[in-house]
Each structure stands twice: as structure tokens, then as C-alpha cells.
Amino acid sequence: MLLNPLGLLALAALVLPLLIHLFSRSKGRRVLVGNIALYRQARRQRVLEPRLVQWLLLLLRLALLALAALLLAGLARPGLESLPGTTAYLTPTWQAAAGPEQRARLEDFDRVLLLAPGTPDLAPGLEADASATGAGTRTGDPAGSVSTPGSETLPEMAADPWAQLAERLATVRHDDVHVFALGQAGEFPADAPALGPEITWHVGEPGTGYTTGSTDTPGWNGDAGVAAIPLSVTLVAGPDHARDADLLATALETASAHRNIALALERSTAWAFEPARPRDAVVWLAEAPPPGTLQARRLVQGIPGDSTQADFPDTLLRELLGEDAWSAGALRAPADPSAAARRDAPTGGGPNRPLAPWLALAMALLFGLERWLAERPSRGQEREAAA
Amino acid sequence: MEQFIDPRTLARVRDLPLVARTVADGFLHGIQPSHQRGMGIEFSQYRSYEPGDDPSRIDWKLYARSDRYFVRQSERESEIAIWFVLDCSRSMAQASEGGAWSKFDYARHLVATLAYLAQGQGDQVGFLSLSGEANHFLPPAGGTPQWHRLLKELHRVQPGGRFPDPDRVAAHMGRLQLPGLVVVISDFHQASDEIFAFVRKASTRQNEVAALQLTCADEIDFPYEGPTRFEDLETGETVLVSAARAREGYLATRRDWQERLSRALGLIDVRLDTVDIDQPLDAAMHAFLERRRKRLAS
Numbered sequence: 001m002l003l004n005p006l007g008l009l010a011l012a013a014l015v016l017p018l019l020i021h022l023f024s025r026s027k028g029r030r031v032l033v034g035n036i037a038l039y040r041q042a043r044r045q046r047v048l049e050p051r052l053v054q055w056l057l058l059l060l061r062l063a064l065l066a067l068a069a070l071l072l073a074g075l076a077r078p079g080l081e082s083l084p085g086t087t088a089y090l091t092p093t094w095q096a097a098a099g100p101e102q103r104a105r106l107e108d109f110d111r112v113l114l115l116a117p118g119t120p121d122l123a124p125g126l127e128a129d130a131s132a133t134g135a136g137t138r139t140g141d142p143a144g145s146v147s148t149p150g151s152e153t154l155p156e157m158a159a160d161p162w163a164q165l166a167e168r169l170a171t172v173r174h175d176d177v178h179v180f181a182l183g184q185a186g187e188f189p190a191d192a193p194a195l196g197p198e199i200t201w202h203v204g205e206p207g208t209g210y211t212t213g214s215t216d217t218p219g220w221n222g223d224a225g226v227a228a229i230p231l232s233v234t235l236v237a238g239p240d241h242a243r244d245a246d247l248l249a250t251a252l253e254t255a256s257a258h259r260n261i262a263l264a265l266e267r268s269t270a271w272a273f274e275p276a277r278p279r280d281a282v283v284w285l286a287e288a289p290p291p292g293t294l295q296a297r298r299l300v301q302g303i304p305g306d307s308t309q310a311d312f313p314d315t316l317l318r319e320l321l322g323e324d325a326w327s328a329g330a331l332r333a334p335a336d337p338s339a340a341a342r343r344d345a346p347t348g349g350g351p352n353r354p355l356a357p358w359l360a361l362a363m364a365l366l367f368g369l370e371r372w373l374a375e376r377p378s379r380g381q382e383r384e385a386a387a
Numbered sequence: 388m389e390q391f392i393d394p395r396t397l398a399r400v401r402d403l404p405l406v407a408r409t410v411a412d413g414f415l416h417g418i419q420p421s422h423q424r425g426m427g428i429e430f431s432q433y434r435s436y437e438p439g440d441d442p443s444r445i446d447w448k449l450y451a452r453s454d455r456y457f458v459r460q461s462e463r464e465s466e467i468a469i470w471f472v473l474d475c476s477r478s479m480a481q482a483s484e485g486g487a488w489s490k491f492d493y494a495r496h497l498v499a500t501l502a503y504l505a506q507g508q509g510d511q512v513g514f515l516s517l518s519g520e521a522n523h524f525l526p527p528a529g530g531t532p533q534w535h536r537l538l539k540e541l542h543r544v545q546p547g548g549r550f551p552d553p554d555r556v557a558a559h560m561g562r563l564q565l566p567g568l569v570v571v572i573s574d575f576h577q578a579s580d581e582i583f584a585f586v587r588k589a590s591t592r593q594n595e596v597a598a599l600q601l602t603c604a605d606e607i608d609f610p611y612e613g614p615t616r617f618e619d620l621e622t623g624e625t626v627l628v629s630a631a632r633a634r635e636g637y638l639a640t641r642r643d644w645q646e647r648l649s650r651a652l653g654l655i656d657v658r659l660d661t662v663d664i665d666q667p668l669d670a671a672m673h674a675f676l677e678r679r680r681k682r683l684a685s
């Protein structure tokens with residue numbers, strides 16, 4: 001599988017050694033002699049060796065270039081492990097919150113895995129019983145003390161289920177992936193890693209019913225069972241601050257996508273700004289001071305915080321939503337992981353194991369062989385050296 | 388024009404007693420000094436003026452002393468003509484890698500030097516260059532002007548093409564067959580046997596043909612390594628060999644070829660002398676003249 005098929009264009013470079021080989025057939029020192037007949041006789045003793053070595057060298061060089069092209073093309077092979085059938089991944093928070101009804105749904109899956117260190121395998125039948133005490137962890141991983149649903153320790157354990165999921169998807173070939181999550185922002189942090197698109201998401205609170213959707217289904221976000229937090233923001237910036245405005249817009253879009261915030265972003269300039277229209281927040285980047293008649297719950301002047309910091313999107317959201325709304329639930333608001341997945345998924349998709357290190361190793365070996373063959377002293381020289 | 392004469396060469400050769408014996412008495416041919424009296428360089432004796440004698444030969448100082456007409460008599464000039472036949476085929480352009488001269492360059496210097504010695508001895512010198520493109524012919528004559536004409540010819544000739552068929556040089560053959568010495572300077576690399584044929588035709592009972600074969604160190608030693616592409620100067624044919632392995636075969640082939648060459652020339656009474664162009668010219672000439680001297684003395 002090629003992650004970057006355009007890299008195969010580098011195969012065109014194979015023509016070079018071929019041409020060089022064909023045009024340098026006069027390989028060998030050219031010596032002008034008076035009577036070729038004497039040398040023609042000597043040719044009877046000539047050996048195929050020089051020519052054979054030349055062909056071998058050509059092959060080696062072609063192979064080297066082909067490997068380089070494959071390296072550029074990002075040759076990868078499918079993940080080693082393969083999981084046929086349906087696979088369900090649960091976030092620890094979902095597992096903790098799920099009731100018997102939801103657990104029953106897991107029986108349809110061939111295997112159920114918890115997104116916790118060690119990715120313990122949960123037998124659906126056992127999990128159906130709320131009193132299950134972790135006997136279902138087949139891996140025997142002590143970290144998989146997933147057990148006791150509803151226990152208070154679980155949310156803390158779920159340090160990074162998303163990273164866990166991403167790693168699984170990148171290294172194991174799945175037929176059908178389902179992810180069960182509450183959709184809380186804590187499960188899926190803002191800097192979510194890229195995931196492949198072939199995931200069926202089951203996002204929602206176990207108590208309030210499920211929302212399922214596929215990342216291939218556009219507009220799923222709107223159908224989510226949990227309403228997104230509405231946030232209408234107007235970015236007011238002159239041409240001098242266009243770059244800042246772009247930065248803020250990107251940060252806002254990313255942060256709200258990861259947190260299932262229904263963002264209505266509007267860009268405006270100071271003179272076109274309509275202060276009377278109500279909106280949640282205004283970010284004022286323009287030189288002119290904001291008008292006094294401004295109708296907005298929050299007004300942010302300039303860029304809040306340090307945009308180079310990792311928590312900048314959080315800072316920004318906090319500023320725009322207000323401390324109350326932030327602490328009330330924005331952080332725990334249902335997120336839409338599929339949105340982030342769609343956004344960041346690599347085009348190739350699928351769990352792949354890049355072969356770059358192996359390719360590089362093979363190239364190094366071939367190069368060594370090529371050098372040895374090319375600079376190997378001829379037998380005549382050896383004989384002379386021995387003499 | 389003087390560039391063809393290496394002064395050191397001449398100086399060294401002239402110091403040798405060999406020159407005193409071999410060269411002075413008519414150079415290569417004059418092992419039997421002529422005792423006929425006549426016009427010449429070396430004064431021999433006076434005799435009385437007789438009608439028909441050239442008045443310019445009268446010794447006027449002696450006339451002043453004796454009041455009688457005497458003419459100077461010296462040892463007669465050698466009548467032999469020495470022909471230098473230079474093979475100007477393209478193969479003569481061969482040179483050793485890193486060698487100073489090609490065979491052709493070497494041959495030009497050799498001819499100029501030998502001709503200088505010859506004309507100094509009063510011999511007549513003729514020159515014939517044979518190539519596929521143009522043949523230069525300089526009829527034999529004596530004296531320094533002839534030597535200068537020869538140098539001019541040597542300047543003009545260039546190696547090119549193949550050695551011509553004997554038919555094409557039939558016009559000059561008659562002159563070569565007259566009494567004298569014909570020095571054929573060649574590498575004796577021939578497509579079929581055109582050089583043999585020429586030598587065979589040129590060699591008669593009246594004259595003597597000396598074959599001077601020019602070789603170079605690379606030809607003799609085959610110092611190549613690795614894949615080597617040999618290209619024929621005349622035909623352009625190439626042969627790619629792994630030099631180290633082909634060496635034995637080449638040397639055997641060449642030895643065989645050389646033997647066949649001397650034998651073939653020996654059959655028509657032509658002695659082959661081999662000169663390595665990568666050896667100093669004077670040393671080679673010395674050796675050549677020494678060999679001739681011994682041969683003629685025996």
C-alpha cells in the first residue's frame with residue numbers, strides 16, 4: 001500500500017542508470033592500437049566477467065532507485081494483526097455510565113475492547129451484568145482493572161482513550177469498528193490524533209439513548225442526541241489583522257469541533273460591523289475602538305492569551321463562553337469525534353505499518369554491495385598486488 | 388625544420404667509433420670504401436689538367452706556384468642512393484600512453500637523423516612516403532639542400548589511411564630497385580600483406596632492403612588492467628577485453644606474429660630490425676647501426 005503514490009513518479013529516475021549503461025557501453029579504457037588482429041585473437045581468452053559485473057551493477061542501481069522511489073511513495077503494509085468481524089471499543093467513561101440495556105447491545109459484536117491501557121477485552125456477556133467485577137478482562141493486564149462499572153476511578157484512568165484508539169487503528173486491521181463514547185470533551189481532547197474514517201460512532205449518554213453515525217455521513221453532528229452548545233462569534237478585524245483573524249478562526253473551528261460546540265462564526269470589519277445585532281461574543285481586533293452600542297454578551301479585545309500555547313483553544317473558548325458557561329458544562333459537553341476524525345484523517349486511511357526503516361536498510365545494503373562490486377579490484381590487480 | 392634533428396642524438400652518435408667506421412664510409416652501405424678517384428669531399432691527389440675537365444676544378448693556387456694546371460682529385464662520391472621509405476598509414480599514429488612520440492613522430496626524427504648522416508657522407512638520399520591518402524616522392528640527390536628538401540617533405544606528410552597496394556606505387560618501384568639501400572620504416576601492421584608485397588618487390592639482387600620495425604612499450608608489455616577497449620586506428624574496429632586475462636593470450640599472439648614477420652622477411656633476405664620508440668632515439672640508432680655494422684662485417 002502506498003501512502004503517497006505520487007512518489008512513484010520518482011521511478012522515472014530509473015531511466016538514468018539505464019541510459020548511462022547503454023551510452024557507456026564503451027566502458028573500459030579506450031586504447032588506440034595499430035593492429036586489432038592481435039587483440040582480436042586475445043579476445044578468445046576474454047571472459048564475460050566485465051560485462052556480467054556491469055549488468056549486475058546496473059541491476060543493483062536500478063533496485064536502489066526503485067527502493068528510493070518506494071520510500072518516497074511511502075510504501076507501507078497493512079497492520080500485522082487482523083481483527084475480522086465487528087469490534088466495539090468502549091471509552092472508560094461510557095463503560096462506567098452504561099446500564100444493562102446498553103451493555104446488551106454489545107452482545108452483537110464479535111469482541112468488545114476497553115480503551116484503557118492494555119486494551120482489555122471485555123466479554124459482552126459478562127459485562128451485561130452490572131455486578132461484573134472485572135472477571136471479563138481476558139488479557140490479564142493489571143491496568144485493565146476496568147471492572148466495577150460506575151466506579152469513581154474510571155474517568156481518571158481514561159487518560160487518553162483517543163490516543164489508544166488511534167494506535168489500535170494504526171496497527172491493527174479491523175473489518176468493522178464501532179466506538180462507544182459519551183462524547184465528553186474529557187474523552188476526546190482537543191489535540192485529537194488523526195483517525196481513519198472507517199469508524200461507526202455511538203456517541204451519547206447511556207441514559208439518554210444512543211446516537212449513532214458514521215464518519216462518512218455528513219451532517220451527523222446535527223443529529224446528535226445531545227444538543228451542541230450554541231456559540232455565535234463575530235471576528236472584527238481590519239486588513240492589518242487579517243492573519244490574526246485567520247488564526248483565531250482556525251482555533252475556534254478546531255476547538256468547537258472537538259467539543260461539539262455549534263459555532264456560528266462571522267467575519268466583519270469595523271465599518272461594516274452592525275453593533276445592534278445580538279450575538280454571543282465579539283472578538284475585536286480592529287484599530288478603531290468598539291462602538292458603545294455593541295450588543296454582545298462577551299467582548300474580547302485582541303487575542304486572549306498566548307496563541308503559541310497548547311491550551312490556547314481552551315483559553316479562547318473560556319473567554320468567549322464566559323467562566324460560568326465554561327465551568328457549567330462546556331468542557332464536558334458532548335463532542336463530535338467524527339468531525340475531528342474527518343478533518344485530520346490521512347488520505348490513505350487504514351492501519352498501515354510504514355516500511356521506511358526496512359526500505360532504508362535494504363537501500364543501505366544494496367548500496368554497500370554496489371560499492372563493493374564497483375570498486376572491487378580486478379583479479380589481475382590482485383595477482384599483481386600478491387606479486 | 389631543424390627540429391627533427393636532436394642535437395644530443397647527433398652529438399652522441401658522432402662520438403662513437405661506430406660512426407667513424409660505418410657511417411663515414413658511405414654510411415649504411417659503405418662498408419667497402421670506394422677507391423675510385425673523382426669529385427668528392429676528401430682530397431686524394433692532384434693530376435694534370437686534361438681537356439674536358441671542368442675548369443672550375445683547377446687549383447689556381449697551385450697554378451700560381453707551378454705555372455701548370457692541376458685539378459684536385461678526391462675520393463669519388465659514393466654512388467649509392469639511400470631510400471627512406473616511410474609507412475604513413477594511420478596505424479603509425481600509435482603511441483604508448485604517456486609516451487613522448489607516436490611511431491610516426493619517431494620515424495620522422497629517425498629519417499631526418501639518418502639522412503643527415505648519409506648526406507654528410509656524400510650519399511644520395513631519396514624519400515618515399517606511402518599512405519592511403521598521398522604518396523610523397525623525393526628523388527635521390529646528395530648534399531645539404533637535398534636534406535632540407537627532405538625535411539620539408541617530412542613536415543608535409545601525415546599519417547592517414549592504409550598502406551597502399553604495391554600496384555599503386557609501381558611508378559616509383561623502378562627507382563627503388565636500382566643499386567642502393569632501401570630503408571623501410573614501418574610498424575609492419577598490415578591488413579593483408581601489402582607491406583610484405585612492397586618489400587618483396589623492392590628487394591632485388593642489386594639493392595639491399597633494411598626493414599626497421601617500430602614498436603612501442605605498450606605493444607610489448609601490454610600494461611593494461613581492467614576492461615579495456617582496443618580500437619584499431621585504421622579500421623576503427625573495437626575489441627573489448629578484460630585486460631588482465633587477455634594479457635597472456637595477447638603476448639603469445641604477438642610473439643607468434645613477430646616470429647612470422649621476421650621469418651617472412653628473412654625468406655626474401657630482408658633483415659628486420661626492431662626499434663622501441665619509447666627508448667631514446669640515439670640509443671636506438673646506435674643499436675641499429677651497431678647491428679648493421681656487425682652484420683656487414685661478418
